[in-house]
Amino acid sequence: MNGQAAMKKHGSTLTNIAGIVRRELSGYFGSPVAYVFLVIFLLMAGFLTFTIGRFFERAEASLVSFFTWHPWMYLFLVPAVGMRLWSEERRLGTLELLLTLPVTLPQVIIGKFLASWIFLAIALALTCPVWITVNVLGSPDNGAILTAYLGSLLLAGSFLAITSMTSAMTRNQAVSFILSVMICLLLVIAGYSPVTDLLTRWTSPGVVSAVASFSVMTHFDALQRGVIDLRDVGFFLSVIGFALFGNAVIVRGLRAG
Amino acid sequence: MIRVENLVKQFGAKRAVNGVSFSVERGEVLGLLGPNGAGKSTTMRIITGFYPATSGRVTVGGHDVATDPIRVKALIGYLPESAPSYADMTVQGFLSFIADLRGFSGSAKKAAVHGAVETCLLEGVLHQPIDTLSKGYRHRTCLAQAILHDPDVLILDEPTDGLDPNQKHAARELIRRMGKTKAIVFSTHILEEVEAACTRAVIIDRGSVVANGTPAELKARSATAGCVRVTLGGAAADAAVAQFGQLPGALRAELLPGTDMAPDGRVTVRVYPTRDDSGAIGAAGAALTVAVAQAAQSAGWQVQALSTEEGRLEDVFRSITLPDAVAK
Numbered sequence: 001m002n003g004q005a006a007m008k009k010h011g012s013t014l015t016n017i018a019g020i021v022r023r024e025l026s027g028y029f030g031s032p033v034a035y036v037f038l039v040i041f042l043l044m045a046g047f048l049t050f051t052i053g054r055f056f057e058r059a060e061a062s063l064v065s066f067f068t069w070h071p072w073m074y075l076f077l078v079p080a081v082g083m084r085l086w087s088e089e090r091r092l093g094t095l096e097l098l099l100t101l102p103v104t105l106p107q108v109i110i111g112k113f114l115a116s117w118i119f120l121a122i123a124l125a126l127t128c129p130v131w132i133t134v135n136v137l138g139s140p141d142n143g144a145i146l147t148a149y150l151g152s153l154l155l156a157g158s159f160l161a162i163t164s165m166t167s168a169m170t171r172n173q174a175v176s177f178i179l180s181v182m183i184c185l186l187l188v189i190a191g192y193s194p195v196t197d198l199l200t201r202w203t204s205p206g207v208v209s210a211v212a213s214f215s216v217m218t219h220f221d222a223l224q225r226g227v228i229d230l231r232d233v234g235f236f237l238s239v240i241g242f243a244l245f246g247n248a249v250i251v252r253g254l255r256a257g
Numbered sequence: 258m259i260r261v262e263n264l265v266k267q268f269g270a271k272r273a274v275n276g277v278s279f280s281v282e283r284g285e286v287l288g289l290l291g292p293n294g295a296g297k298s299t300t301m302r303i304i305t306g307f308y309p310a311t312s313g314r315v316t317v318g319g320h321d322v323a324t325d326p327i328r329v330k331a332l333i334g335y336l337p338e339s340a341p342s343y344a345d346m347t348v349q350g351f352l353s354f355i356a357d358l359r360g361f362s363g364s365a366k367k368a369a370v371h372g373a374v375e376t377c378l379l380e381g382v383l384h385q386p387i388d389t390l391s392k393g394y395r396h397r398t399c400l401a402q403a404i405l406h407d408p409d410v411l412i413l414d415e416p417t418d419g420l421d422p423n424q425k426h427a428a429r430e431l432i433r434r435m436g437k438t439k440a441i442v443f444s445t446h447i448l449e450e451v452e453a454a455c456t457r458a459v460i461i462d463r464g465s466v467v468a469n470g471t472p473a474e475l476k477a478r479s480a481t482a483g484c485v486r487v488t489l490g491g492a493a494a495d496a497a498v499a500q501f502g503q504l505p506g507a508l509r510a511e512l513l514p515g516t517d518m519a520p521d522g523r524v525t526v527r528v529y530p531t532r533d534d535s536g537a538i539g540a541a542g543a544a545l546t547v548a549v550a551q552a553a554q555s556a557g558w559q560v561q562a563l564s565t566e567e568g569r570l571e572d573v574f575r576s577i578t579l580p581d582a583v584a585k
């Protein structure tokens with residue numbers, strides 16, 4: 001072997017992340033579970049929007065009845081997508097293989113996260129018929145719809161990062177699912193108005209709004225109104241960053257002994 | 258190529274590796290032996306950068322695994338103990354994923370995957386999902402991933418585990434052949450493998466190195482090394498044992514268990530040479546074979562077989578790792 005070939009025994013950050021993304025995505029689409037998931041996602045989105053959300057009865061050209069349900073849908077669907085990310089590597093023993101390849105832990109974490117996020121983005125993109133429908137029926141504020149889609153994607157990413165972290169905690173996918181549903185539920189109800197209304201009876205409004213500012217609902221609602229506030233986007237990005245950092249700490253801890 | 262210095266690994270209260278040191282140069286094949294739980298796999302996991310060491314230092318190709326893990330990992334091909342692989346992928350898909358992460362692309366990637374597939378005889382199962390493969394094929398798939406990038410260093414944890422006899426033989430040949438240009442460490446519980454493939458063996462027991470030498474050196478430490486074994490026709494067992502035991506240079510003689518019942522009346526006797534305090538065999542002991550032959554001839558016994566024993570690794574392994582049981 002010549003020197004040049006000997007040099008090229010590990011890839012760049014980007015090719016490493018791309019390699020991991022490709023493997024994870026082919027894992028999703030190589031199994032029927034992905035298609036089942038997509039169908040369930042679309043059916044649920046449709047059911048919640050058109051029946052419970054009374055999309056037609058509202059007779060308004062907006063997608064509010066569509067997006068309001070996303071936090072509740074993601075609460076279960078995102079952990080279902082992400083629960084195997086790390087627990088499966090631990091169960092199969094492939095973690096040892098992966099972490100002795102010339103890739104860094106952040107590259108692996110980001111690659112896995114991105115792959116699942118892309119999968120969720122595809123699911124979200126498949127809901128575009130709803131968007132087309134409102135445009136046919138009336139003239140909605142398409143800017144607001146676009147920011148709501150952005151908010152939805154960021155929300156899914158936040159839940160996904162949390163799921164990625166919890167899935168590193170255990171070999172058992174079911175345990176990782178339950179843990180992430182619980183954490184995500186906390187982040188939802190901290191800003192869910194029936195809960196915040198209840199809280200205001202006991203504590204000062206300052207405390208309530210402080211608690212609510214940690215909720216995904218507060219920031220998701222803001223994005224639905226069609227305003228891109230950097231604080232809202234920043235909130236989701238910091239949840240993602242924080243959870244993925246926790247993910248790295250947990251995986252490092254697994255090996256420290 | 259590989260230097261391991263005073264390696265320690267602590268798991269809670271348990272010290273799995275306790276001050277292990279050895280080094281392996283290019284062209285060497287090091288066999289890592291030791292009882293279950295001795296710390297072989299843990300040592301290998303530290304060398305490959307999977308576990309951080311509690312203390313001590315590992316360098317591979319001059320790079321410290323603690324400070325420069327990516328360089329080290331790029332140099333190493335590693336077969337973990339359980340030979341893990343992604344169950345839902347095909348053999349082809351799995352190897353091409355590994356090639357991606359090893360920085361291959363285009364035709365170089367094709368060639369690397371093809372070479373590994375050819376070496377590990379995986380052509381027939383290339384498009385089969387890994388979870389439908391037999392255990393031996395899964396093992397070979399993981400071995401293929403370890404050698405795909407033609408690494409300078411190979412760390413193989415029980416590489417022949419689960420292979421059929423033909424494949425075991427092929428794997429040993431492969432290790433021996435690759436050992437000429439690489440530095441290889443492999444662990445095994447099959448001692449013939451050490452003689453067949455290793456240039457050096459290290460025995461680890463309870464986290465510490467208890468022996469380090471060539472297979473021949475280790476075998477020479479066996480109690481039966483240098484013994485003369487003679488098979489006689491027309492001799493009474495008791496008389497032969499008594500006669501040989503008194504020869505100059507003989508420590509004692511014994512009848513090999515089970516051979517006095519042979520229907521043809523042959524007996525096989527083992528004569529132990531005298532040794533000095535360091536365990537070395539003296540001049541009289543070295544001449545023991547000739548003395549035994551002459552004594553048999555003068556007693557009128559017919560010598561049907563006569564040999565000097567090399568000693569057995571298994572005896573050395575047992576006496577080092579189970580000193581109490583052997584003394585009994």
Ligand SMILES: Nc1ncnc2c1ncn2[C@@H]1O[C@H](COP(=O)(O)OP(=O)(O)OP(=O)(O)O)[C@@H](O)[C@H]1O
Nearest residue numbers: 257268271273291292293294295296297298299300
């Ligand atoms: N992750 C871990 N956490 C706690 N203890 C561990 C861990 N890994 C290994 N050990 C302990 O360290 C010791 C050495 O284990 P190791 O796997 O290195 O043995 P080995 O020599 O490879 O044995 P075998 O021949 O059975 O493969 C054992 O007592 C084991 O229980």
Ligand SMILES: [Mg+2]
Nearest residue numbers: 297298299338
């Ligand atoms: Mg082991």
